[in-house]
Amino acid sequence: MHIMEGFLPAEHAAGWTLAAAPFVIRSARAVKRKMEAHPQAKLLLGLAGAFVFLLSALKLPSVTGSSSHPTGIGLGAILFGPEVMTLLGAMVLLFQALLLAHGGLTTLGANAFAMAIVGPWAAWGVYRLSRWSGASLAVSTFLASALGDLATYITTSIELALAFPDPAGGFPGAVLKFTGVFAVTQIPLAVSEGLLTVLVMNQIVMYNRDELQDLAFLSDEA
């Protein structure tokens, strides 16, 4: 769920950009280190960026019958690691604004905060936690991508609520309103994406185990 261009007041747009910037810079530094250590990382990440963008352009059959697009946040966080995903996500958001007219330039910071920072870290945290507690790959993948989606959507709702507090209910009322309005599309989407990501991970583990090893260095702590 992207906040459209011009939707946030100037101060909020600037504030979220400032809030997202340190994370993006930190991620860029990590990416640079990985590139210096592994010469193939640049090409791999360039293609990974195109892949994440393409995921968001695919149509995803959803439970309600309407088709929506997957965010790829969960899959990206599991495959490439959350640290790398922040830079990739910010990059993809810029491309989405310029090529798909989805999102915007002034709202780039707010969208990046929800989709490139909170989403990937939440997905990755859930994935690690459920793997650690002994859940299967399928269950962990489902939880990671579904909850990663939900975390993104709730963050976006909070950003909207901060900008437009409810006249009577204030900030909490506004959070309820925005989560309520977008729940109609976002909750089925999160479930669909969770199921889809499980299928993708199963396929990868079954047929592309070797390639998965090649990706391991991206999510390593460097």
Add this chain to the structure above:
Amino acid sequence: MYLIDTYAHTNRWRRWHTLEKLVLSAGMLLLSLILPPWPGAALVFAAMTLLTTRGAGVPFGFYARLLLPPLGFILASAAALAVSVTVGPRVGWHVSFSPTGAAVAYPLLLRSLGATSSLYLLALTTPVVDLLSTLRRWGLPQFVLDLMLLSYRFLFVLTDTARAMGTAQASRLGYGDLRTARHSLGLLIASLIRRVLVRANRLEQGLAARGYDGNLAVLSPEQALAPANLGRIVTLELLVVTLSLYLKELWTWPR
């Protein structure tokens, strides 16, 4: 597939200097955020729509269709703004229509439209590659730039691949019902990852054979900055500012 990109490469303003288009759209974007929505953002919207469709020659029908998804977002949010929700321990959930909320929604619509039309002018007249070379001149680190160039290039290659796979699956009834569709899409994405890794490997080998040292050198086409154009753009922006401040005094929207 990516029609916006097609127009960015073929519109009448393609040869304009990127800086001119940036000053125009970023300036108007800023104006639509800081000027009073009525009439400031409305003027921006009118000017940008006219410039994009009449000036740069982007078909109006395409432009109008491009505005539909943001309008959907605005309407959904306006619905949220027009009601008021209070939650309290004694009253429980209370939902009511809120006139003050509705009054917020309307300037918001104008501001979003003004800003969106400014973004569209940039997106529809300026190819991503041009913007990236401008960003390089402004000090974007080379490795980020390389990443973006690679992503941009491969997004089209991957899209073609994905589309071919999708067609093959669809012609075998792979998208017949919801369950099959989800399964097919899962297969498609998984094979796409494989393609991505194979491609990255091949690209690396190909570049290594040509002496790849970690930098991708590209040429960006020369563009001449036309001061007259820049002057016209700034004049237009000043015109919008004065007009909106003047009209605001003269003509306040009935509430």
